[in-house]
Amino acid sequence: MEAASSVSNKTFLITASPHLGGQDTTPKIMWSVVGSLVPIVAASIFFFGPSSFLVIFASCAGALLVEQFLGPKSALSDGSAVITGLLLGLTLPPGLPMWMAFVGGAFGIGFGKLIFGGLGQNIFNPALLGRAFLQAAFPVALTTWPAIGGPWWSLRGDNFAFPLMSASTDVLTGATPLGLMKFEQVATDNVDLIMGSIGGSAGETSGLIILICGAYLAFRNHLNWRIPASILLTVALMAGGLHLLDAARYPGPFFMLFSGGLMLGAVYMATDMVTSPTTNLGCWLFGFGIGFLVVVIRLWGGLPEGVMYAILLMNAMVPFINRATQPRVFGTKLKQVVS
Amino acid sequence: MDDTLKTFRQGVHPPELKTLTEHSRIRRMPFPDEVVLPLSQHTGKPAKLLVRVGDNVERGDKIGEADGFISAPVHASATGKIEEIGLWPHPNGSHSPAVRIKVDKYSPQTPRGRTVPDWHGLSPDEIRTAVKNAGVVGLGGAAFPTHVKLTPPEGAKIDTLVLNGCECEPYLTSDHRTMAEYPDRVILGTRIMMTCLGVNHTMIGIEKNKPDAIEALTAALPSDLNITIHPLTVKYPQGAEKMLIDALLKREVPSGKLPLDAGVVVQNVGSIATIAEVFETGLPLIERIVTVTGKGINEPSNLIVPVGTKLRDLIEMCGGLKEDAFEIVFGGPMMGAAQANLDVPLLKGTSGVVVLSEDECKRAETHACIRCGHCLDACPVFLNPQRLGALARAGRYEEMNDYHLADCMLCGCCSYTCPSNIPLSQLFQVAKKALWKRQVA
Numbered sequence: 001m002e003a004a005s006s007v008s009n010k011t012f013l014i015t016a017s018p019h020l021g022g023q024d025t026t027p028k029i030m031w032s033v034v035g036s037l038v039p040i041v042a043a044s045i046f047f048f049g050p051s052s053f054l055v056i057f058a059s060c061a062g063a064l065l066v067e068q069f070l071g072p073k074s075a076l077s078d079g080s081a082v083i084t085g086l087l088l089g090l091t092l093p094p095g096l097p098m099w100m101a102f103v104g105g106a107f108g109i110g111f112g113k114l115i116f117g118g119l120g121q122n123i124f125n126p127a128l129l130g131r132a133f134l135q136a137a138f139p140v141a142l143t144t145w146p147a148i149g150g151p152w153w154s155l156r157g158d159n160f161a162f163p164l165m166s167a168s169t170d171v172l173t174g175a176t177p178l179g180l181m182k183f184e185q186v187a188t189d190n191v192d193l194i195m196g197s198i199g200g201s202a203g204e205t206s207g208l209i210i211l212i213c214g215a216y217l218a219f220r221n222h223l224n225w226r227i228p229a230s231i232l233l234t235v236a237l238m239a240g241g242l243h244l245l246d247a248a249r250y251p252g253p254f255f256m257l258f259s260g261g262l263m264l265g266a267v268y269m270a271t272d273m274v275t276s277p278t279t280n281l282g283c284w285l286f287g288f289g290i291g292f293l294v295v296v297i298r299l300w301g302g303l304p305e306g307v308m309y310a311i312l313l314m315n316a317m318v319p320f321i322n323r324a325t326q327p328r329v330f331g332t333k334l335k336q337v338v339s
Numbered sequence: 340m341d342d343t344l345k346t347f348r349q350g351v352h353p354p355e356l357k358t359l360t361e362h363s364r365i366r367r368m369p370f371p372d373e374v375v376l377p378l379s380q381h382t383g384k385p386a387k388l389l390v391r392v393g394d395n396v397e398r399g400d401k402i403g404e405a406d407g408f409i410s411a412p413v414h415a416s417a418t419g420k421i422e423e424i425g426l427w428p429h430p431n432g433s434h435s436p437a438v439r440i441k442v443d444k445y446s447p448q449t450p451r452g453r454t455v456p457d458w459h460g461l462s463p464d465e466i467r468t469a470v471k472n473a474g475v476v477g478l479g480g481a482a483f484p485t486h487v488k489l490t491p492p493e494g495a496k497i498d499t500l501v502l503n504g505c506e507c508e509p510y511l512t513s514d515h516r517t518m519a520e521y522p523d524r525v526i527l528g529t530r531i532m533m534t535c536l537g538v539n540h541t542m543i544g545i546e547k548n549k550p551d552a553i554e555a556l557t558a559a560l561p562s563d564l565n566i567t568i569h570p571l572t573v574k575y576p577q578g579a580e581k582m583l584i585d586a587l588l589k590r591e592v593p594s595g596k597l598p599l600d601a602g603v604v605v606q607n608v609g610s611i612a613t614i615a616e617v618f619e620t621g622l623p624l625i626e627r628i629v630t631v632t633g634k635g636i637n638e639p640s641n642l643i644v645p646v647g648t649k650l651r652d653l654i655e656m657c658g659g660l661k662e663d664a665f666e667i668v669f670g671g672p673m674m675g676a677a678q679a680n681l682d683v684p685l686l687k688g689t690s691g692v693v694v695l696s697e698d699e700c701k702r703a704e705t706h707a708c709i710r711c712g713h714c715l716d717a718c719p720v721f722l723n724p725q726r727l728g729a730l731a732r733a734g735r736y737e738e739m740n741d742y743h744l745a746d747c748m749l750c751g752c753c754s755y756t757c758p759s760n761i762p763l764s765q766l767f768q769v770a771k772k773a774l775w776k777r778q779v780a
Contacts, residue, residue: 273711
């Protein structure tokens with residue numbers, strides 16, 4: 001009776017079932033995404049020197065400060081604002097003045113996320129919304145790409161331009177592979193494309209590293225692999241088909257896949273859980289839409305690059321995609337009832 | 340034997356946690372000082388009381404009669420004297436009418452001489468009646484009266500009997516041990532059921548993490564019956580009737596209908612073994628095999644105990660609680676009910692008692708839904724728990740019907756998988772209850 005009497009004055013937890021929970025938590029997912037971005041940030045710093053770090057740092061600072069002061073209490077700990085800051089920084093030209101990157105980060109969190117009600121409520125990817133804002137506000141600065149090469153430690157632009165001032169443009173500028181293709185019909189070497197020694201945004205360097213980091217996230221079920229698979233497949237097939245029709249006019253699929261922001265967009269931007277469909281079929285459709293729009297904008301649009309607008313446009317479609325792709329509930333709409 | 344692993348689509352894979360008891364032999368325990376027998380131990384109407392305070396009853400005597408078709412009788416699980424009839428804490432959280440029997444310490448507890456019916460000569464109807472009179476209910480948890488399942492409606496054609504040996508809940512091992520230690524009884528029960536239902540094929544579904552159970556049953560298979568054993572992927576909720584039928588037969592039970600509508604009767608292996616016992620010994624369902632386990636109990640065990648044994652006594656039989664015992668669950672940790680009162684009795688349908696430790700129950704903070712879609716990937720019946728959860732939190736219960744709330748079986752996969760720790764399944768329980776109350780009112 002010893003045991004019985006010792007338990008009788010103990011109180012127990014009473015909760016509804018299930019009494020066990022899984023291992024994943026939302027902050028864990030977010031921080032693992034942040035962790036997986038580290039090699040990409042490192043590659044960016046390797047290719048573009050300290051400028052890249054300064055830009056990414058500034059966009060993170062903008063995102064984090066707004067989240068901290070205007071967001072819900074202790075929202076910083078969930079890691080989502082860090083992702084927005086890092087991703088935005090990676091889409092910007094490394095020579096961008098820091099204050100612009102800061103404004104972009106602040107806008108992305110403030111108007112891309114908090115205004116909708118915070119984490120989970122936003123329609124558009126906050127990082128891309130921040131970039132779209134910058135592109136509209138500072139079109140020249142956003143398309144000034146530093147030339148590749150030069151000493152590693154040299155700044156690739158006027159990173160320290162005084163706030164509200166434009167950058168002085170006394171640095172060497174270059175062009176992105178997509179720009180070269182579009183405006184000068186110059187192709188870029190495939191090996192350079194994969195390895196990343198090309199001009200462009202801070203994160204538009206090594207497609208290979210981005211793919212590896214994405215595979216890690218997909219393996220941990222922290223991103224839905226169907227989205228990048230569908231985007232890349234659509235782009236490859238469409239570009240391949242067009243290339244077959246007119247090889248002189250349309251670049252091959254390999255170039256299309258590894259140039260510009262497609263890898264970063266497909267693996268990290270489009271897979272943002274909040275702004276992508278919740279159904280797996282929806283993810284395939286979503287990716288197809290993005291891939292299609294990317295090719296259309298790149299080949300026939302006025303801009304050399306279309307990943308950002310493709311993803312933002314498809315973000316707007318997500319509620320419709322979700323509604324249209326709800327799976328059939330088990331045991332309903334059966335063709336014939338087995339008796 | 341079919342070597343390919345079958346399963347259903349989606350679901351989750353919680354830690355199995357069965358090593359605590361999966362190899363411990365079933366032990367028969369001495370009788371406790373008293374047993375408490377609620378008149379409602381099954382789905383359906385509570386039994387009608389047949390005894391009065393002060394009556395002496397013998398083990399196996401009927402003390403409550405089935406009230407209507409969907410109901411089951413209740414029998415005394417020990418020889419003794421009825422001390423009290425009144426409201427008693429019930430594992431479902433209420434106080435419900437129950438009979439408390441002071442167990443006669445000096446009784447040998449041998450049941451009254453009774454005639455064991457020879458089932459060979461019985462008609463299906465007579466078998467059903469015998470099963471009903473023995474108070475047999477589903478031992479897997481839902482405690483649905485077995486005779487109801489054995490009574491297909493006019494015109495229904497049953498072609499397959501499915502035996503549920505999945506035991507997909509973490510921790511539980513009572514069905515596992517039943518199959519490993521009493522394979523002949525499972526086969527005899529199957530034989531009787533096949534005769535009763537007039538089916539000539541039985542499929543036994545067992546998750547492949549029970550190799551000794553699969554081996555024992557395979558060895559016991561008779562040559563004259565078409566019984567097939569199917570190892571299944573270890574996945575929760577493999578043991579849900581509709582999921583099991585889908586896995587084994589690729590048939591979907593229509594929404595809102597019963598397995599009967601898909602031509603199948605599903606029986607838990609424990610219930611099948613009990614049916615065999617009824618025809619072997621003539622004793623009704625008065626004792627059962629239960630797994631008492633968990634990180635918070637000193638000696639996790641598989642026990643045979645009388646129905647009505649109090650939780651307090653069960654804990655004592657297993658060496659008492661550990662310091663960090665935090666939550667006690669009747670049934671498995673995924674769908675079982677937490678217990679507040681140690682005086683609650685073990686019911687016919689209680690397959691396990693799981694004592695969870697503090698670190699297992701500690702809930703992380705709830706975060707905002709990030710629409711990751713993991714719940715949609717987990718739901719075995721393809722609902723949209725994300726949308727349902729948003730509606731439930733807003734109190735828009737009526738709208739939840741349009742999203743097929745009725746098809747939710749509260750398996751808990753969505754809550755389990757949710758990284759934001761949103762209590763989805765728990766919200767659905769509340770919503771279902773609220774809707775049911777509005778419907779009644």
